[in-house]
Amino acid sequence: MPTFARNQWYVAAYGREIGRELFARTILGEPIVFYRTETGEPVALADRCVHRRFPLSESNLDGDRIVCGYHGFTYDTTGTCVAVPGQNRVPRTARVPSYPVIEQDSFVWVWIGDPARADTARIPRAPWLADSGYATVSGMEPLAARYELLVDNLMDLSHETYLHGGYIGTPEVASTPITTEVDEEREIIYVSRHMDDAECPAFYSKSTGLEGRITRWQDIEYHPPCLYLLHSRIAPVGVLPREDGSDPDAFHVEVVYAITPETEHSTHDFWAVARDFALKDEGVSEFLRENNRTVVLQDVTALDILEKVVAAEADGYQELSINIDTGGLAARRFLKRMIEREQEVRA
Ligand code: FES
Ligand SMILES: [Fe+2]
Numbered sequence: 001m002p003t004f005a006r007n008q009w010y011v012a013a014y015g016r017e018i019g020r021e022l023f024a025r026t027i028l029g030e031p032i033v034f035y036r037t038e039t040g041e042p043v044a045l046a047d048r049c050v051h052r053r054f055p056l057s058e059s060n061l062d063g064d065r066i067v068c069g070y071h072g073f074t075y076d077t078t079g080t081c082v083a084v085p086g087q088n089r090v091p092r093t094a095r096v097p098s099y100p101v102i103e104q105d106s107f108v109w110v111w112i113g114d115p116a117r118a119d120t121a122r123i124p125r126a127p128w129l130a131d132s133g134y135a136t137v138s139g140m141e142p143l144a145a146r147y148e149l150l151v152d153n154l155m156d157l158s159h160e161t162y163l164h165g166g167y168i169g170t171p172e173v174a175s176t177p178i179t180t181e182v183d184e185e186r187e188i189i190y191v192s193r194h195m196d197d198a199e200c201p202a203f204y205s206k207s208t209g210l211e212g213r214i215t216r217w218q219d220i221e222y223h224p225p226c227l228y229l230l231h232s233r234i235a236p237v238g239v240l241p242r243e244d245g246s247d248p249d250a251f252h253v254e255v256v257y258a259i260t261p262e263t264e265h266s267t268h269d270f271w272a273v274a275r276d277f278a279l280k281d282e283g284v285s286e287f288l289r290e291n292n293r294t295v296v297l298q299d300v301t302a303l304d305i306l307e308k309v310v311a312a313e314a315d316g317y318q319e320l321s322i323n324i325d326t327g328g329l330a331a332r333r334f335l336k337r338m339i340e341r342e343q344e345v346r347a
Pocket of ligand 2: 160
């Protein structure tokens with residue numbers, strides 16, 4: 001049984017990572033080379049020359065074509081070989097797979113599965129990341145752990161109290177119960193934790209300037225497999241959204257993760273923090289960038305350890321789950337179902 005669904009959109013990179021240099025990244029076990037055409041369109045091709053497997057990412061761009069750095073096989077943006085050395089006839093089978101890619105919300109998304117099924121309308125959105133009404137900091141940390149461990153981690157934020165104490169964790173995160181809703185049809189999982197009277201962690205006191213206790217809402221929206229959104233609302237205690245739905249007295253932070261398997265045992269952990277306040281304040285950006293990266297690295301350290309534990313254990317280990325795990329268990333069920341659906345199609 002494969003461990004990830006191929007017929008899904010995954011974030012391959014930030015748009016800023018891909019340009020006129022050839023860029024290599026492995027997604028779902030497939031080595032891929034990315035670049036932009038002269039008009040700026042992103043391209044994704046299998047990173048292995050059809051001739052003797054030389055990585056195309058170690059080769060050269062000639063206009064919109066890649067010229068293999070070993071013997072010069074030349075590929076167009078569709079992966080079709082258009083020239084080979086020493087003969088005019090290009091073998092009909094000389095082509096490398098090309099992958100559908102689309103740029104949206106500052107990410108470059110890639111489709112690894114059956115290209116005929118790549119419907120861009122199904123890509124979940126994170127509009128804040130490319131919205132001038134928000135200021136965003138972002139990064140990507142490599143994780144030496146299977147993506148399921150990151151999904152588990154993000155679906156249960158009670159770990160903030162213990163793993164991220166002094167950064168984003170306060171006692172109230174672990175002690176406040178959650179509510180979980182599962183939209184079976186649209187395959188979205190919602191986990192909410194609303195803290196009415198909570199300590200303000202440094203992450204929010206230093207960025208918002210709020211002093212004293214706060215109302216802190218965490219509303220998770222997970223679109224399996226790849227996109228995880230945490231809508232975070234911070235306000236002085238007792239300050240609620242207005243009746244018309246507007247919320248001018250609160251601070252809003254949209255925390256976005258894209259969870260992209262690199263291999264069965266490693267993951268690209270993309271993170272972004274978009275805020276609707278202090279938009280021009282570079283000091284706040286720098287603080288949130290550094291602080292959030294530290295928090296992500298705390299998770300990376302823990303999950304890298306967990307991966308070793310899980311990889312070494314005998315089959316059949318029985319975990320114990322409690323209420324905080326409801327969202328994580330729903331996520332596992334959806335991910336398993338997505339993989340099973342693909343197996344049925346193939347059978
Ligand atoms: S390996 Fe690419 S041309 Fe020979
Ligand atoms: Fe964490």
